[in-house]
Amino acid sequence: MPIVIEKLTYTYQSGSVNAFTAIMDVSLTIHDGEFVGLIGHTGSGKSTLIQQLNGLMQPTSGKVLVDGFDMSDKKQRAKGRALVGMVFQYPDYQLFDETVYKDISFGPKNMKLAPDEIDRRVREAMRLVGLDFDEFAEKSPFELSGGEKRRTALAGIIAMYPKYLVLDEPMAGLDPAGRRAVLAMIDDFRKQLGCAVVMVSHSMDDIARSADKVIVLRDGAIFASGTPAEIFSRSDELYEMGLEPPFAARMASELKRHGFRLPGGIYTNEALADALAAYKGGDLNV
Amino acid sequence: MLSIKNVSFTYDSGTPALSDVSLEIKDGEFVCIVGHNGSGKSTLAKLFNGLLLPSSGTVEVNGMDTADDEKTLDIRRLVGMVFQNPDNQIVTTVVREDVAFGPENLGIPTDEMIIRVDEALKAVGMESYAESAPHMLSGGQKQRIAIAGMLAMEPEILVLDEATAMLDPMGRADIIRIVRDLNREKHITVIMITQYMEEAVGVDRVIVINNGSIEMDGTPAEIFSHGDELRAIGLDVPPAVELRELLKSRGIADCGSAMTLEEISDNLCRSLLKN
Numbered sequence: 001m002p003i004v005i006e007k008l009t010y011t012y013q014s015g016s017v018n019a020f021t022a023i024m025d026v027s028l029t030i031h032d033g034e035f036v037g038l039i040g041h042t043g044s045g046k047s048t049l050i051q052q053l054n055g056l057m058q059p060t061s062g063k064v065l066v067d068g069f070d071m072s073d074k075k076q077r078a079k080g081r082a083l084v085g086m087v088f089q090y091p092d093y094q095l096f097d098e099t100v101y102k103d104i105s106f107g108p109k110n111m112k113l114a115p116d117e118i119d120r121r122v123r124e125a126m127r128l129v130g131l132d133f134d135e136f137a138e139k140s141p142f143e144l145s146g147g148e149k150r151r152t153a154l155a156g157i158i159a160m161y162p163k164y165l166v167l168d169e170p171m172a173g174l175d176p177a178g179r180r181a182v183l184a185m186i187d188d189f190r191k192q193l194g195c196a197v198v199m200v201s202h203s204m205d206d207i208a209r210s211a212d213k214v215i216v217l218r219d220g221a222i223f224a225s226g227t228p229a230e231i232f233s234r235s236d237e238l239y240e241m242g243l244e245p246p247f248a249a250r251m252a253s254e255l256k257r258h259g260f261r262l263p264g265g266i267y268t269n270e271a272l273a274d275a276l277a278a279y280k281g282g283d284l285n286v
Numbered sequence: 287m288l289s290i291k292n293v294s295f296t297y298d299s300g301t302p303a304l305s306d307v308s309l310e311i312k313d314g315e316f317v318c319i320v321g322h323n324g325s326g327k328s329t330l331a332k333l334f335n336g337l338l339l340p341s342s343g344t345v346e347v348n349g350m351d352t353a354d355d356e357k358t359l360d361i362r363r364l365v366g367m368v369f370q371n372p373d374n375q376i377v378t379t380v381v382r383e384d385v386a387f388g389p390e391n392l393g394i395p396t397d398e399m400i401i402r403v404d405e406a407l408k409a410v411g412m413e414s415y416a417e418s419a420p421h422m423l424s425g426g427q428k429q430r431i432a433i434a435g436m437l438a439m440e441p442e443i444l445v446l447d448e449a450t451a452m453l454d455p456m457g458r459a460d461i462i463r464i465v466r467d468l469n470r471e472k473h474i475t476v477i478m479i480t481q482y483m484e485e486a487v488g489v490d491r492v493i494v495i496n497n498g499s500i501e502m503d504g505t506p507a508e509i510f511s512h513g514d515e516l517r518a519i520g521l522d523v524p525p526a527v528e529l530r531e532l533l534k535s536r537g538i539a540d541c542g543s544a545m546t547l548e549e550i551s552d553n554l555c556r557s558l559l560k561n
Contacts, residue, residue: 042424042454089452090371143299146370147323173370173451175322175481177520202454205525244455247525247547254551259559269525273532279558280538 001067003030003053003084003164003196008062010048022048024220025062030164030196035187037207037228038200040217041242046200049217050166053198054084067163082111085162085195087154089169094153095141100131103141103152107160125155128189130181147178154182158189165189166198171206179203183210208232208246208267216243229265248272287313288334288365288443288475293343295329303329304498306343311477313442316469318486318506319479321495322520327479330495331447334477335365347443363392366436370448372428376420381412381431384420388439399438406437409472410464426457433464443475444468451481458482483510484524487545494521507543526550 010023022045030036040046051057052064055077064071069080088094097103104125108118126133129151136144141152150170157165167186171179183206190197201207207214207228214231216224218241224231232238235245235253244250245267252266252275262275288311295304303326311317321327332338333345336352347364350357369375378384385403394402407413410430415423420431429449436444444465450458462485468474478485486492492509494502496519502509509516513523513531523531529550530541541553 041456042426145324169452173448173481175520176483176522177517178323242454242456248529251526251529251547251550254547255554258551258555260554269529269532272529273536273538276533276538276554276558277536 002032003067004063004065005029005052006063006065008049008052008059008064010045010052010057011060012048014060021060022220023052026217026220026222027062028215028222028225030198032163033190033194033196035190035197035210035212036199037204037211037214038198038217039202039204039207039214039238039243040223044217045220046217047168048220050086050168050198050200053164053166054081054086056086082160083163084166085157085160085164086166087150087157087168087170089172094156095149098140099138100126100141100144100152101137104156104159107156111160121159121161122155125159128158128192129155129185131155146173147175150174150182154185158193161193162195164196164198168200169202170199171201171203179206186210202244204232204238204244204249205246208249216241228267232267233264235267287311287348288477289344289346290330290333291344291346293333293340293345295326295333295338296341302498304333304340307498307500308343309493309500309503311443311475313475314469314473315491316466316476316489317478317491317493318489319477319493319495320481320483320486320521321501323481325495325520326498327495328447331367331445331477331479334443334445335367336361337367359392363439364441365443365445366433366439366441367445367447368429368432368436368449370451372425372432372452375432375435376428379419379421381407381418381420381423382416384431385434385438388435392439402438402440403434406434409437409468410434411460424457426453426460429453429457429461430464433461437468441474443477445477445479447479448481449478450485458485483516483522484526486510487524487526494519506545510545511543 005028008023008026011019011021013019038046055071058072066080066083069076071077071080095103104122105118108121123133131151171182186197211228214228232245232249235249238245248269249267252262252272256262266272290309293304293307296302319327333340336358339353345352347361350361352361376384377387382403385406386399389399389402407416410433412430450461465476469476487506492506510523510527526546530544533539539554539557541550544550544553
C-alpha cells in the first residue's frame with residue numbers, strides 16, 4: 001500500500017488576513033520501497049508537504065492517505081503516523097535524552113516492544129548508522145559532533161522500522177565522506193528493511209545518486225516529476241528557478257551550447273565522460 | 287595578522303582536538319579551512335577570537351594574546367565570527383537592532399552607529415529589510431544579518447564557521463559573493479570553514495585539517511591536485527576537478543588545473559572540438 005496524496009492544499013492561518021497557501025492542489029503517490037527525491041527552492045512548500053506525511057499538519061483541503069489511513073482523521077492518523085519516520089534538518093531539536101542509548105530506545109519503548117527486542121533494535125540501528133555501541137551508547141547526545149547527532153537522530157527513527165522514511169536535508173552540515181556514508185546507509189537500510197524513502201535535499205548531486213523518482217516543487221505546486229534523467233535533462237529550467245542541478249548536468253548543457261553533440265539525460269560525471277569519450281579520436285568532429 | 291604558535295587544545299572530557307598547530311594568516315588573505323567532521327577545524331576557529339583558549343601554545347591577533355583578559359574585548363571586535371545555525375545568532379526582533387547589538391555594546395555613539403548599521407546592511411544587500419522581523423527571513427538572509435552584525439563592529443578578520451552549511455544553493459552563493467566582495471573591496475581578512483569543496487575554489491589559500499593537525503596548506507590548485515589524499519581523509523574535490531580527473535585517467539582530455547565548469551568547458555572546446 002502506498003502513500004497517496006490527493007489534491008492537497010494547505011493554507012497557513014487560513015481565514016485570516018495573513019493567510020498563505022503553501023501547497024496548492026498537489027497530487028502524488030509514494031510507492032512501497034521507492035526512493036523519492038523532493039527538490040525546490042526555499043519557500044517552495046517542501047517542508048509543509050513532508051509535514052503532512054505523518055500528520056504533523058493536516059490538509060486545508062484534499063487528502064493524505066498513508067496505507068489507506070486518512071491523516072485528517074484523528075484515530076486513523078495515529079495508525080498512519082506509526083508507519084512514517086521523520087528525521088528533521090536540525091538534529092539538535094530531536095535529541096533530548098541523557099544517553100544515546102536512551103534516545104534511540106525512546107521510539108521502540110513507546111511502541112511497547114519487549115525489552116530484549118528494544119535492545120536488539122537499538123544495537124542494530126546503531127550498527128546501521130555507523131555508531132560504535134561501546135563508544136557511543138552511554139554518551140550524552142550533547143557531547144556529539146554534528147554528524148554523530150544526525151546519526152543518532154536517524155538511528156532513533158529507524159529503530160521503529162518505519163515503512164516510510166522521510167528525511168529533511170539529512171546531509172546538511174556533513175563532510176563529503178559523511179554525506180556519502182549517510183546516503184549509503186539510507187540505501188542499506190532501505191534494502192534491509194524494504195522501506196520507502198522521501199528525501200528533501202538541496203544537493204541534487206546526492207539526489208541524482210539515489211533517487212528513483214524526483215519531484216520538483218515550485219510555489220507550492222508540482223513543477224515536474226520523473227526519473228532523475230528526465231528531470232536533470234531540464235537543468236537550464238531548474239537553474240532559472242534558483243536550484244542547482246547536478247554539476248554534470250550543467251556541464252553537459254554548457255558543452256551542448258558550444259556545439260558538442262551529447263545524449264540527453266546526463267547527470268553524473270561518469271556518464272559525461274562516457275559521452276565525451278566518443279570525441280577522443282576526433283571522429284565525431286565536424 | 288593572526289598568528290598561531292604550537293597550539294594544542296584538549297577538551298575537558300580529555301578528547302584532544304588540536305595538537306601542535308602553527309599557522310599565520312596575513313592581513314587581507316582569503317583562506318578556506320577544510321576538514322572532515324571532528325577534524326578540529328571548528329575548535330581552531332573558536333581559538334581565533336578567544337572563545338576557546340589553547341591548552342598550550344599561543345594565539346595572537348595583531349600581537350595581542352587571546353589569553354590576556356585585558357585584550358579580550360579588542361580581540362572580539364577585531365575578529366567577527368558567524369556560525370552555522372542562523373537561528374542561534376539572532377537576538378532582537380528588528381533587523382536594524384540586531385545589527386546594532388554589537389556596536390551598542392562597544393559604546394559607539396548613536397550617530398556613528400546609525401551610519402555603521404546602514405553601511406553594514408548595504409554591504410550584505412539587506413538594506414530594505416532594516417525594519418523587518420528577523421524570524422520572518424530565510425536562513426540565507428539571517429546569515430547575511432549575522433554578517434552585517436559583525437561588519438558593524440568594523441572587524442579586520444571575519445571568520446565563517448560553516449556559515450553556509452544549512453543554506454540552499456542561492457543562499458550559499460549570496461554569502462560567498464558577499465564575503466568575496468568584503469575581502470576585495472574592504473580588505474577584510476576572511477577565514478571560511480566549510481564542507482563544500484567548491485567554495486574553496488576561488489580563495490587565496492586552502493588549509494586542510496586532519497585529526498587535529500595541518501595536513502596540507504597551499505593554493506586551491508595545489509590542494510585539489512591531491513584528490514586521492516583528500517578522499518582518504520574523508521574529503522573530496524569539487525565536481526569539476528572530479529570530472530577533470532576522470533577525463534585524464536581515461537585519456538579523453540587533459541584539462542590541466544581547471545577547477546570550474548567554465549575552465550573545463552573552455553578546455554574541452556579547444557582540445558576536443560576542432561571546427
